[in-house]
Amino acid sequence: METTTISPIPPPVAAHPLAAVRRYFGRWGLIAALAALPIYYGISDLTRGYQAGYVAGHVVMHHDLSKLGFNFAVGLSNGAIWALIAIGYTLVYGIIELINFAHGDVFMIGSFTAVGLWGTLGLGLTTGALGLIGGLIVTLIITMLVTGSLNVLIERVAYRPLRGAPKLAALITAVGFSFILQNVGLLWRGGSPQSVNDLIRTQQAVFTIGGVPIQRGYILAFAVMIPLVFALTWFINTTRAGRAMRATAQDPEAARLMGINVNATISLTFLLGGMLAGAAGLVYALYETNVWYFQGFKAGLIAFTAAVMGGIGNVRGAVLGGLIIGVIQALSDSRLGPQWTEAVVFGYLIAIMVLRPRGLLGEETREAG
C-alpha cells in the first residue's frame, strides 16, 4: 500500500523512554553480571582465604589473589582457543547471516588431523626440542589447510545452493553436516575421549608472576592466537580482498553491483574461519592432551556464546567474548565445580540474550536490538 506522506523512515528501535533505560541497564547489567564472579571470589579469597595445601597435618590457608590469578591464567588461555573458533562463527554470520553449526566440528576435525599428523611425522614424547617445534609448525600449516578447505567445501556443497532459501533450510543443513563430521570423528577415534601424548609438557611452569605459575600451555595458546588475530585483522583492514569481505558483510547486493565477486568472497571468509578453527584444534590437542569426537559440538556452543557476547559480526568482539567466557569457565570449574560450568556458561548466554542481544561491542541491528 503506498502512502503519500514523505515521513522519514522511523528509527529501528522505538523512541520509548523506557527503552533508553533498558539499553543502559542492559549494557551495565551485563558487565555487572560478568564481573560478579571474579569480584565475589576475589573478595572471598582475600577475606576468608582458600586452602592451599596441607603441611604436617595442618591446613594451610592463603589470603592473597594468586588463586584468582591462577583462574584467570587458565581462563584466558582456554579463552584464546575459544576466541579462534569464535572468529570463524562471527565472520560467517557477519557475511551471510548463518550460524555455521558445523564450525565446531571442523575444529574437532582439526584436532584429529593434528594428532594424526603427530603420528605420521613421528612426534613423540622423546622428540628433541628442535624437531618438536619444526614438526608442530608443519602440523599447524597442514592442519590449517585441511580445515580451511573443509570449511570451503561445506560452504560450496551445502550452503551455496540454499542461499536463496529460507534461513531454516541452511541452518538445518549446517546441523546435518555437523552430524556427518561427528560421525567421521566417531569412526576415526571411537566414542570415548582419547588421551594423546603430552608433547610440550603443557603443565610445566615456565615462570611465576605473583604466585601464579605461568604454564607452557598458556604461552602456547597466546603465541598462536595473537599473531593469527593480528594477521587476520591486518588482512581484513588493508587488503583488497578484506575490503571486499567488509563490503559484502554490509550489503551483498551493493557489493555485487560494485563488481565484487561475492561468491569468491564468501568462500574466502569460510577459508579463513576454517583455518583459524584448525589452529585452535592443534592448540586444543596440545593443551588438553585429550581429543573426543564430541568436543567440537561443545566447543562450538561455547565459541558461539563468545561470539554473541562480543557482538556478532565483530572480530574484536569475538576475541573479547572468547577470553571472557574462558575466564568464566575457569572460575566456575575451580569454585563451583566442573559439573556446573556448562550450565553457568549457558546461563550467561541467556542473560546476554535478555539484557543485550547485540553483545558488548556489537552495533544495534533491527532484528537483534
Add this chain to the structure above:
Amino acid sequence: MSELRALLREWRAAAGKRLPPWSSRALAGFFIVIGIVLPFGFGSASGFMNATIIALAYAVMSLGLNIVVGFAGLLDLGYVAFYALGAYSLGWFGSGFFFKAQVHVLVSKVASTLPGVHLNFILILIAAALICAAAGAVIGLPTLRLRGDYIAIVTLAFGEIIGDVAVNGQSVHVGGGMTLTAGNLGISAVDAPYFPGIGSFGLLDLRPWYWLIFAILLVVLFVNLRLRDSRLGRAWVALREDEVAAVSMGIPLVKTKLLAYAIGAAFGGMSGAFFGTYYTEVNAGQFQFGFSIFILAMVIIGGLGSIWGAVVGGMVLGYINNYLIPDVLNTLPSKLGFNFQLTEVEFGIFGFLLVIMMVLRPQGLIPERRRRLELTAEIAPADAQLAEAPGTPGGAA
C-alpha cells in the same frame, strides 16, 4: 516431470470429486481399525512391535515440536528438555525414587505396597503435560524479542541446561536423603502403566503398550487438528509469516507465542513420560542434544507445519533408527566388505538425510500447503486462492 505431477493431481482431484462426502471420515476410521488390530499380525514382543511403539511415541513428540517450529515458526533446538521433564515426571511420580513419601493413587496392588510416589499413569501423563507446559512458557519468555537464529541458540542453551540439571541432580538434595534426579545411575524399575480391570503392563507382552501409545497418538492428533483450524492455530501461522503485520492486526504476540511453546512442550512431555515407563528407567544419558536434532529432523523431513507430515516423519525416522539400521541393515556394510556396522554411522546417515532433504526437497515429504507454495513454484488449482503474490523468495528446489 511436472506434467506427470499435474496429471496425477488432476486424477486425484477427479477421483476425489466422485467419492461421497463421508469418504474421508470412513477412511480415517478404517485406518484406526487397522492400527488397532495391527499387533495381532506380529509376535507379541518382536523387534518390529518394539520399533512400532517407539515410532508412534516419536510421532507424538514430533507433533509437539511441529506446533512450535511448524505452526508458530519458532526454531526450538532444545526440545530434549521436554522429553527429559516428561520422563522425570514419570520417575518422580511413578517409582520408588522419593522413598520417604508414601503416596498411592490408583495403582496396582504390588505398587501400593512400595515406598515412594506412585500415581496412575494417566495422572502422570497429565502431570507431565502441565509441568512441561510451564517449562515451555518459561523457556519461551527470553526468546520473545529475538529473531530466528537467536531463538535457536537460546532454546539450545536451555536444553543443555536441563540436561546438566538431569546429570547433576544426583547431588542436589531435596531433603530426607532424597536427591532431585539419579543422574547417570538412572531411576530404574519405574512403574508400568496400570489400569483397573486390565492390570499392570508386563515387559514381555508389548501389545498393551502399543494400544496405549496408539490411543495417546490419536488424542494428540485430534487436538492438533482442532488447533490447526482454530483461531489460535491461525494466529500462529500469521505470526510465522509476518510478525509485524500480525501484531498490527491485533494478535497478542506474547500470549500466542507462549501458548505455542507451552502446548508443544506438553505433547513432548506426554511422550517423554511414555518413553520413561517403556524403557523402565530414566537415565540422564538419554537426554542429549542429538535427540533435539532427531525430533527436528522428523518434523522437517515430514514437512514443516504439516500434521500428517510430522506423524509420517516421526514414524519413518523412528523405524529407520530403531529397526532398519540396528536390526535389518546392520550387517550390510560387513556383507559389502567393510569393517564397520551400520549403527556406527547412524549419526552420519541422519546428517546426510537432513542435508539431502534440505537441498532436494525442503518442503518435506508431506508439505503444508503454504510451505509448498513458498518453496516450490507449484500451485495446485485447489490452492489458487491461497497463492501469494509471485516473487516470493522460494524456488530453492
Add this chain to the structure above:
Amino acid sequence: MRRTSAIAALAAVALAVVGCSSSSSSSSSGSSSTSSSGGTVDIYSSLPLQGASTAQTDPMVNGIKLALSQAGGKAGKWTVNYQSLDDSTAAAGKWDPGQTAANARKAATDPKAVYYIGEFNSGASEVSIPILNQAGLPQVSPANTYVGLTTNLPGSAPGEPQKYYPTGVRTYLRIVPIDSIQAASDLIAMKQAGCTKVAVANDKEAYGAGLATLLELEKGYYGVNVVSDTGIDPTAPNFRSYASTIQGEGADCFFFAGIVSNGAVQITKDVNSALPKAKIFGGDGVCTDSYTAASKGGVPASIDPLIECTVATQDLAAYPGGKAFLAAYQAKYGTANPDPYAIYGYEVMKLGLDTIASLGAQGNSKSAVLKALFAIKARNSVLGTYGFDKNGDTTLKAYGLYKVAANGEPVFLKTITPTKTVS
C-alpha cells in the same frame, strides 16, 4: 483428508513390507551342529563390545567361545546356539540403557533361551534384571560387583534389591565377589602401600559410585583416611581443577572408582601432573591394558609403576584349571597372557553348560536350570571350588592385587582375602 488417505495407505504398505522382512540379530552365532539327538537351547551373552571395555570383554567372549568349543558345542544332549549381543552403542562408546533393554527383551521372548550371560556393567544389569526376571530366565554375570543388585547391604540404595525382582523370585547370580569385598581389598592394599590420605574419584555410575561409597563405609575397619569422594564428569576434557583441589587436601594416594571409558586415563594423567609421587589405585573397572598400556590408549608408561588395581582373578597358574585354561587359550587365540577377565568368561559359560548337561532331558527348562544353579554349593571349577548363597552371590571371597609390568600389561601381585566387610 484425501491426501492423508493416500499417505496412510502408503504407510500401511510400508509397514507390511518392513514387518514381513526377517530381522537378523546383530550377533554371531556359536557352533550348532545338525545332530538329531536332542534339540537346541539358546544361550545369550550381552556385553559391551565397543569402546574401551573391549579390552576386557573381547577376551571374555573368547573365553566363552573356548568353553563352548571344548564342549563340542553341546551341553549334555542339547545343542547350544550361542549369540553374543552388544549392549553398547558407538555413539556412547560404552553400555547404553536402551540397547541393554532391547537385548534383554530379545532373550526374554525367546522360548528356547535357557541361560543369559550378562551384564558386564552393574548399571546395565539394573536395566536387564527386571526384564529377564519377568521371563524367569536365569542370568549370570561374570563381572557385576555392585552390592545393590543382590543384597541390601550398606552401599545399596533404598528399595534394593527387591525392585529388580518384580516376580519376587531371584533369577540373577554372579561369579565374582561383590564390591564390599573389593573395597575392603583395596583398602588393605592402600594401607599396605603406606597411604596416609586417599582421594577417591568416581564416575557416577552404579559400579563406580557404589565402590566409592563402600570405600567410605569400610575405611574405618582398616584405618585408611579417605579425605574426599568426588563424582566426576566422564567427558570433561581435563581434570586439572580436581587435581589441584586434592593437592590442596594433601592427598598422597588417588583411587579411581569407575570404568576406563569414563575418563580414567585423563584424570590419572592430571592427578599425576599435580601430584607426581601419588600412588594410583583402581578397581576391576580399570584393571586392564586399555588403562595401563600407553600403546593401547592408556596412561603414559611413566605412571605405570605407581598403579595398583584389584580384579577378582588371582594367579592363573595357582587355579586348579588355570594352566590348562592358559594353554588352551593360547592354542586357540595365540595370546599368552589374556586379560584377567578371560577366565571368567570361560567359567561363566562352563557353569551354564555343566548345569544344563546335568539336567538331562530337563536341560531346556528355564526354571529347572534356575533351580539347579541356586542349588550349587560346591562346584569344582577352574576358579576353584565355590557355590552360590541364597542371594545368588558366589562364596569366593578373595580378590587379586595387580601391578603393571614393563610392557604395560597388568600382572598378578598377590591375593587379598579381607576379613571384615560391611554387613
